[in-house]
Amino acid sequence: DAxxxxxxxHEVTEMGQEVTLRCKPISGHDYLFWYxxxxxxxxxxxxxxxxxxxxxxxxxxxxxxxxxxxxxxxSTLKIQPSEPRDSAVYFCASxxxxxxxxxxxxxxxxxxxx
Amino acid sequence: xxxxxxSPQSLIILEGxxxxxxxNYTVSPFSNLRWYKQDTGRGPVSLxxxxxxxxxxxxxxxxxxxxxxTKQSSLHITASQLSDSAxxxxxxxxxxGGSQGNLIFGKGTKLSVKP
Numbered sequence: 401d402a403x404x405x406x407x408x409x410h411e412v413t414e415m416g417q418e419v420t421l422r423c424k425p426i427s428g429h430d431y432l433f434w435y436x437x438x439x440x441x442x443x444x445x446x447x448x449x450x451x452x453x454x455x456x457x458x459x460x461x462x463x464x465x466x467x468x469x470x471x472x473x474x475s476t477l478k479i480q481p482s483e484p485r486d487s488a489v490y491f492c493a494s495x496x497x498x499x500x501x502x503x504x505x506x507x508x509x510x511x512x513x514x
Numbered sequence: 515x516x517x518x519x520x521s522p523q524s525l526i527i528l529e530g531x532x533x534x535x536x537x538n539y540t541v542s543p544f545s546n547l548r549w550y551k552q553d554t555g556r557g558p559v560s561l562x563x564x565x566x567x568x569x570x571x572x573x574x575x576x577x578x579x580x581x582x583x584t585k586q587s588s589l590h591i592t593a594s595q596l597s598d599s600a601x602x603x604x605x606x607x608x609x610x611g612g613s614q615g616n617l618i619f620g621k622g623t624k625l626s627v628k629p
Contacts, residue, residue, distance in 0.1 A: 404557070441621075442603070442619055442620065442621035442622060443558075443603065443619040444619075445617065445619075491557050491558075493557070501545075501546070501548075501563075501607055501617075502548075502560050502563065503560070505557025505558050505559070506557050507555075507556055507557055508555075508556070508557055
């Protein structure tokens, strides 16, 4: 398996633009997580899905952020409109029941909002 | 409030030397504690996981310890190598109800191994 795949790896955009981050989890994994990482706050859980259903989105900063998982092999995190304070590295991770909660992280998307 | 504190924030050591990273937590209920290694520009990778009843766990040159009474964990790296340069993140699970989302992350210790 290729591991968790994220795209794009880098994104530079201007304030106010819409940003869409994409994730393909490891095949067979039934949990998918979106994280944001900054120097100041470290890793923060934004939202996670179980069997494509959002379970906890309490970490989503505000209504500008939305996430979907239309099927078991694809998820998106959308920011609309983007702001400079959204600049961070966004990670997607996946895991499976019985895996002792070990999460497998993707390489991340480095987002810069100007 | 559930918190995970790591120390030091950063550390520089010479290749071949040993080092110990610390993690203190105030998480309840406690399910398990995990150490992740994050290389620059990459996602975290799990090194070890320990439950309440486990005091020590090794993974090659990495040895993690857990004292559930004092709520402290350490990660000891033996005979460091240049490839050990990374951030090490302590993560504590408060897995009540079977939810996988109750993970509390430390901010990490940035380790630099110099030749």
